[in-house]
Amino acid sequence: METRVRVRDDDVLVASSTYKSVFNRFVRIHEIIVANNGVHVPAILCNSIMEFPDCIDFVRHETSRRRMIPELHGWNHINYDTFSEKELEDDLCQCIAWFEDNLWVKPSIFYPPWGSNSPLLQEVAARHGLVLVDCSNMISPTQVVNNPGLYGACTELAIHWWHKKDRRNLEQALKILGRK
Secondary structure, eight states, X not given: OOOXXXXXEETTTOOOSSOSOHHHHHHHHHHHHHHTTOEEEEXXXXXXXXXXXXXXXXXXXXXXXXXXXXXXXXXXXXXXXXXXHHHHHHHHHHHHHHIIIXXXXXXXXXXXXXXXXXXXXXXXXXXXXXXXOOSTTOOOHHHHHHOGXXXXXXXXXXXXXXXXXXXXXXXXXXXXXXXX
């Protein structure tokens, strides 16, 4: 069975003055991933995506088609290392409830912003059935394009939808990884 490369897409729909339509940019990234046999894994910031009801519908639709796997980035783009146990509990409960109510799925991965990671974060995430994945093993499309021989076994790329260099290299990296 063929393994599709997962493309972790952080900071989904964080406001940007660079793009007239951040939703259209997000859809374009999704189309590149799907056209190259990847699976889009948007790391959702619940508070940011609420400004884009069409995107919520789009994520739900593409998830039902198995072309997208939304995962949790947090409620806001903050450093979760500074949170107390109660603050983490409250935040994760709020995020999971939002996912279930709006995207109709429960996330299984927590990709905290800023690469946050601590024993407390891991423990609280695990209590909620979430695997915490930080930034320590992220592989970008640019890394794959620049050194294709080093990343032949790569199964997850990491991008920020707004990062031009990685976005430009995304299609080529997926094609390189699709040849394994």
